[in-house]
Amino acid sequence: xxxxxxxxxxxxxxxxNYRSADYPLTTINNLLLTxxxxxxxxxxxxxxxxxxxxxxxxxxxxxxxxxxxKELLKGSFNLNSSLxxxxxxxxxxxxxxxxxxxxVIEVPSDVDLTxxxxxxxxxxxxxxxxxxxxxxWVHEQKVDLSGLSFNIINGNVVMSGTYSTILPGKPAFSYNxxxxxxxxxxxxxxxxxxxxxxxxxxxxxxxxxxxxxxxGVMDAHMQPILNSLNGKGKxxxxxxxxxxxxxxxxxxxxxxxxxxxxxNLADLNLSFTFKDGRVIMSPFTARLxxxxxxxxxxxxxxxxxxxxxxxxxxxxxxxxxxxxTITSGIARANSLIGTDFQLPDPVKVNMLIGGTxxxxxxxxxxxxxxxxxxxxxxxxxxxxxxxxxxxxxxxxLADAQKQSQxxxxxxxxxxxxxxxxxxxxxDKLVAQTTNPLAKIAAQEAAKKAKKETDKRVxxxxxxxxxxxxxxxxxxxxxxxxxxx
Numbered sequence: 001x002x003x004x005x006x007x008x009x010x011x012x013x014x015x016x017n018y019r020s021a022d023y024p025l026t027t028i029n030n031l032l033l034t035x036x037x038x039x040x041x042x043x044x045x046x047x048x049x050x051x052x053x054x055x056x057x058x059x060x061x062x063x064x065x066x067x068x069x070k071e072l073l074k075g076s077f078n079l080n081s082s083l084x085x086x087x088x089x090x091x092x093x094x095x096x097x098x099x100x101x102x103x104v105i106e107v108p109s110d111v112d113l114t115x116x117x118x119x120x121x122x123x124x125x126x127x128x129x130x131x132x133x134x135x136x137w138v139h140e141q142k143v144d145l146s147g148l149s150f151n152i153i154n155g156n157v158v159m160s161g162t163y164s165t166i167l168p169g170k171p172a173f174s175y176n177x178x179x180x181x182x183x184x185x186x187x188x189x190x191x192x193x194x195x196x197x198x199x200x201x202x203x204x205x206x207x208x209x210x211x212x213x214x215x216g217v218m219d220a221h222m223q224p225i226l227n228s229l230n231g232k233g234k235x236x237x238x239x240x241x242x243x244x245x246x247x248x249x250x251x252x253x254x255x256x257x258x259x260x261x262x263x264n265l266a267d268l269n270l271s272f273t274f275k276d277g278r279v280i281m282s283p284f285t286a287r288l289x290x291x292x293x294x295x296x297x298x299x300x301x302x303x304x305x306x307x308x309x310x311x312x313x314x315x316x317x318x319x320x321x322x323x324x325t326i327t328s329g330i331a332r333a334n335s336l337i338g339t340d341f342q343l344p345d346p347v348k349v350n351m352l353i354g355g356t357x358x359x360x361x362x363x364x365x366x367x368x369x370x371x372x373x374x375x376x377x378x379x380x381x382x383x384x385x386x387x388x389x390x391x392x393x394x395x396x397l398a399d400a401q402k403q404s405q406x407x408x409x410x411x412x413x414x415x416x417x418x419x420x421x422x423x424x425x426x427d428k429l430v431a432q433t434t435n436p437l438a439k440i441a442a443q444e445a446a447k448k449a450k451k452e453t454d455k456r457v458x459x460x461x462x463x464x465x466x467x468x469x470x471x472x473x474x475x476x477x478x479x480x481x482x483x484x
Contacts, residue, residue: 002064008036024050024088037064042077051085058115066110074112082120090222104220106141107165113138127152127190141166145175153190155182171222174215183207184240198279198299203248206240206265226301232273240265247305247353247360254351254362256319259289277301290317291346297353302429302445305360306452307353312346354418355425363418400475404468411464415457422453 013031020026025048032043040060047054058077065071090105119132134148143163150157161175184204188194194201214231218224242248243262252260270284283296288311297307355361426446433442 002037002068005037005064010034024052026050035063038062050088052083052089053081054084055080070110072110072112076114077116079115079117080119081117084119084122086122086124088123104165104169104171104218104222107138107143107163109141111138112140122150153182153186155187156180167217169220171218172216173218173224175213177210177212177214179208179210179212181207181209200242200245200299203245204240204242206237208235208237208240210235227277229277230275232271235268235270235272237265237268240268246358247307247362250360250362251309251351251353254364255313255349257289257317259317263288281307290314299357300445302442303356303358304429304445304449305353305355305357309351309353311349311351313349315345315347318347354422356429359425359428361418361421361425363414394479396475397479400471404472407468407471408464411460411468415460415464418460419453419457422456423450426450426453 011031011033013028016028016031018026018028027048029046029048031045031047034041034043038061040063042056042058042060045054045056056077056079058075060073060075062071062073066073090103115136115138117132117134117136120130122129122132130151132148132150135146136148137144137146141164145162146160148159157177157179159175159177161173161177164172166172184201184206187208188201210233212231212233214229214233216224216226216229241262241264248263249261252258265286265288268284268286271282273280273282278298278300280298281296283294286293286295288309291314292312294310295307297305299305299307349364352363353360354363426449429449430439430442430446433439
């Protein structure tokens with residue numbers, strides 16, 4: 001009956017070493033406790049645990065109830081440290097730490113502790129956190145962080161959130177982060193998650209800031225399970241250079257414009273979400289090699305990409321080979337129908353980027369120009385039919401048939417090529433994967449990619465049929481009017 005036990009006094013410990021097979025050498029330089037059955041005051045703690053040092057003051061309530069009856073232990077502390085080496089503290093022995101053996105840090109359910117912290121440096125795996133300050137609340141198998149601020153790789157992070165071990169062996173986390181002035185290359189080298197979620201960063205240089213909301217779970221070694229991550233955020237850059245990125249190289253080759261192989265991206269402000277292992281970019285505008293562009297799409301952990309880049313390229317900046325590529329389709333249409341449609345300025349081009357990061361596929365879409373061509377052709381047909389009789393009407397119908405078939409043939413060729421490339425990329429992704437578990441994931445990704453390819457193939461064919469029928473219907477209608 002500890003509640004009826006009257007006792008009070010102090011405990012004063014100095015220069016005490018504690019050795020254990022499971023923990024680094026612990027040295028208590030000074031410890032002063034003032035206690036009674038209900039309350040313990042930590043007047044002073046100055047201790048070391050391996051390389052880590054701790055200085056603390058605070059109070060603990062219900063210590064005897066916690067010890068004897070497993071009741072809730074309450075307390076509040078001020079904690080200061082110049083160094084906390086989590087690799088050493090989380091290791092299974094006092095020897096050199098092995099981060100591959102790190103185990104889950106379980107949060108107890110029978111404590112309610114708050115800590116105001118100020119820590120000079122924390123070591124975790126290969127990461128070095130500096131100038132850490134904020135509040136920590138440990139309760140109900142959770143650690144709540146409030147107003148936590150620290151520096152890492154010369155950038156600053158302000159965050160709040162929760163770490164929870166309610167599910168055994170699967171720690172869950174949910175954080176709001178504000179990242180300021182981070183170097184892209186240092187970030188890529190430090191965080192493997194960035195390499196997997198944003199492989200474009202590996203080919204970028206410059207700095208960025210970001211606001212991020214993220215939640216997910218960790219595995220038994222305190223590593224985030226990437227497919228579990230969900231969230232959203234904003235990314236702001238001031239001056240970023242992107243070069244030697246394979247999708248960009250293919251992009252430049254498709255346009256026959258080498259200036260797109262290396263881009264300087266200034267003042268980007270874009271939003272994104274990520275879910276089920278995929279990052280989805282909201283449409284944003286940028287200047288690419290002096291050209292206005294709107295970009296949208298997504299990329300996945302399986303390295304698949306699906307982006308649309310809408311360009312408005314001034315004719316004066318397009319080299320002759322590229323002009324020839326762009327105008328070849330228009331010239332063919334002009335010859336079939338007898339029109340004299342000219343390429344507008346600027347030239348509107350939609351670039352469809354698919355496949356994977358190592359093996360991208362690039363397709364050009366001039367549908368915006370194509371719609372103008374069709375409208376011009378309609379007017380030409382209308383004027384010609386009014387001026388001629390049966391012979392001219394028959395010629396219009398014949399030309400329309402040729403044009404219609406040309407549109408269908410072009411759509412089929414484009415669809416066949418897209419399907420072949422999409423299926424080949426998906427099959428190659430599976431073939432390159434040797435790990436059994438990864439292969440299952442790759443097969444699912446390939447199946448999904450093929451389904452998406454089939455969908456896009458059908459859209460191309462449907463659009464071609466629609467345009468083809470439109471030409472035929474219009475020619476027939478005007479021909480009939482001429483013969484009335």
